[in-house]
Amino acid sequence: METRIEIQQYIPALQPEWDYFIANSRNGTFLFFRNYMDYHSDRFIDNSLLFRYKGKLIAVLPANREGDVLWSHQGLTYGGLVLSSKCTADRVLNIFSLLFSWLSEQGFSKLVYKCVPDIYHRYPSQEDLYALFRNNARLVARNLSTTVSIPCRIPFSQLRRRGIKRALSCGIVVQESSDLESFWRVLSENLSDRYNRLPVHTVEEMSLLKGRFPNNIRLFTACKGERVVAGCVIFEMDEWVHSQYISASPEGKEFGALDLLFHYLITDRYSDRKVFDFGQSTENKGSFLNSGLIAQKEGFGGRGIVYDTYELSW
Known part of the structure; x- marks a missing residue:
């Protein structure tokens, strides 16, 4: 008879063990390290869980409590069971x-x-999907992201190639940068004008996280002279790359600055990686698709990957 699995609630004293487990797991990313999860601990009541077999960690669940509901951590885009x-x-x-x-x-x-x-699994890790099926979990959200498979990528569309040429002719220069404040002004103005909202992270929060994870969080900008006209915050780890924030000023859009930026990232800077994920283009739990936004990402050779959310009640 198999030894009984034990459950344990996370406490700060377990941080070294938690982080070591994430780093060596099948499907953990740096977003599950405690220095990332805990930066907004004032907004969420952490209720992360650890599962042990014969005393050794075999799985963890990044989570928080809200009333009588346990959430896969609400401060993260994803975060089911992380497995050994x-x-x-x-x-x-x-x-x-x-x-x-x-x-x-x-x-x-x-x-x-x-x-x-x-796309973030180091090794196949979908046993949780089977367990959800076995327990009659209900799919309540399916958001669509756009991902480029870099080793066999689809060529850029003609529209994107024209943008690259326009950016080059206008003297746009792409580079890695530490100037988060200049990019955040472009990002905030763009989000405010188009969607009447602000970035999820403040520039201070992103600066904090970038300082904690300098090898995982990077900023790339496209400049016209000294002016930042477009940029992208990149999250990277192992074989995957994810664009967390993308934005261009009206001038940057006119010049095709993002076209040149992503040409550099996909074909040069990250040409040795496995996937480049542009992020979601859906809202309202996936019921609305921003066709213009996803068309731009598809123009770089990206195709669909889903981010699923399930619910179980008792």
Whole structure:
């Protein structure tokens, strides 16, 4: 008979063990390191969980509590079970059984579970999807992201190639930069004018995170002379690259600055990586598709990857 799996609630003293596990997991990314998750600890009541087999960690769940609901951490775009190489399908099923029993005992009535998209897996890690199916979980959101498979990428569209030529003829220069404030002005003005909203992160928060993760968070800008006219904040780890923020000023759009920027990132800077993920182009849990936004990303050779969210109630 298999040894019983044990559940443990995260406490700060477990940070070294947690971070070591994330770094060596099948499907963990740097967003699950505690120095990233905890930067907004004032906004969320952390309720992350650890699962042990024979005393050793085999899985963790980044999570927070909101009333009687346990969420895959609301401060993260994704974040289901992070698994070790020792965590088999049977053990994942047992983890879910244990999790539901524990949540019920603790007064929870619902679990909202955001899967880690498979493009971020170092090794196949979809046992949780099977466990969700077995437990009659309900798919409540399916957001669509656009991802380039770099080793066999689809060529840029004619429109994007024309933009690259226009940017070069206008003297646009692309470079890695530390000038977050200049880019944040472009980003904030763009989001305010088009969508009447602000970036999820303040420039101070992004500066803090970039300082904590200098090898994972980078800023690239496209400049006309001394002026930042476009830019992109990149999250990178192992074989994947994700564009967290993308924006251009009206001048930058006229010059095709983003076309040149992404040409550089995909064909030069990150040509040795596996995937380049542009991020989601959907809203309202996936019920609305921003066709103009996704068409631009598809012009760089990107195609669809889903970010799924499930719910289970008892």
